[in-house]
Amino acid sequence: MPCLVPAEAGAADFGAAASYTVGSILLDTEELKLALTQECRVWKRAFGAALNRRASADMNHVFSFVDGMTKRLQRPITDLEDVRGAMAALRETLDFVKSLSFYFHRSGGGDWYRRHHRSSGRIFRSTQQTRAVLNDGNAELVDGLTYAWKNLDALVVQNQNTLLKIQPSMKADLLSSVQSFQSNVQTFCSEYNDRxxxxxxxxxxxxxxxxxxxxxxxxxxxxxxxxxxxxxxxxxxxxxxxxxxxxxxxxxxxxxxxxxxxxxxxxxxxxxxxxxxxxxxxxxxxxxxxxxxxxxxxxx
Incomplete structure (x- = not known):
């Protein structure tokens, strides 16, 4: 990410001398340096605002996903419908982590949020340091995002362990239910054909x-x-x-x-x-x- 701070300093240092003499012409550089400094400040505000909007949109997207998955994975697993829901949530979480890992050029799963924390944090701190945008609280939300993800990560592990634990009994219940269901289907089809x-x-x-x-x-x-x-x-x-x-x-x-x-x-x-x-x-x-x-x- 480009650094915003040196830009204004570079403009301020442009031309150490207050003026230059070229033959019979005297060139005053003060107004030029002032104009360049002001232009850099305008550029920094625009660039910082764009960075803030991009990082804020990315963070809100992750926040929304983490909140939705957290609610889904907090549901108790008591039957096959719950198993299907938990498996789907785990699969969606894995796919989401992979997409973010690819976005941050990372390999592996659970480390992406540290990279996101550092990237978003640098963006918000840079905009604050240069007064590019108003303080909208985004910098403080970065820590909240990391905390929310760690909670989701713990829920993922918990659900995986629960599924492994209940798999044998769930499988036995499924086989028994399928046998009963097949008998019910035969009875229904016979009654439908007759009446x-x-x-x-x-x-x-x-x-x-x-x-x-x-x-x-x-x-x-x-x-x-x-x-x-x-x-x-x-x-x-x-x-x-x-x-x-x-x-x-x-x-x-x-x-x-x-x-x-x-x-x-x-x-x-x-x-x-x-x-x-x-x-x-x-x-x-x-x-x-x-x-x-x-x-x-x-x-x-």
């Missing part, structure tokens, strides 16, 4: 009600599927596939669109009977019916 909303000859109103019931049960199974699949991936196990569950997901999505349109048509058409002929807007009715027709074409 689901897609059964032929079913009354539309009845099918719409069944759709809501099976959609609710499916959503619960799907959340467990995401959790267990993520757990199998985390522990390096074979990720089980459930093709029937994937098929039902697509069918429920299509049926939801169709019966949503069906219910909208029934509600609108029923409302037409309550409108007096004198108040009937034929153009509006035609527009609504055309809209329903277009939505039906898209859904199918």
């Amino acid at each position: 689901g909303p897609g059964v032929e000859g079913l009354d539309p109103a009845d099918a719409s009600e069944r759709l809501q019931v099976f959609q609710t049960e499916f959503d619960q199974l799907w959340r467990k599927y995401i959790t267990y699949s993520g757990g199998e991936e985390l522990f390096g196990l074979v990720v089980n596939e459930y093709p029937d569950l994937q098929r039902i997901k697509r069918e429920l999505s299509l049926l939801a669109k169709l019966y949503s349109l069906y219910n909208a048509v029934i509600d609108n058409v029923s409302g037409y009977y309550d409108i007096l002929w004198a108040d009937l807007n034929i153009e509006k009715v035609n527009t609504e019916l055309q809209d329903f027709q277009n939505r039906g074409a898209i859904a199918t």
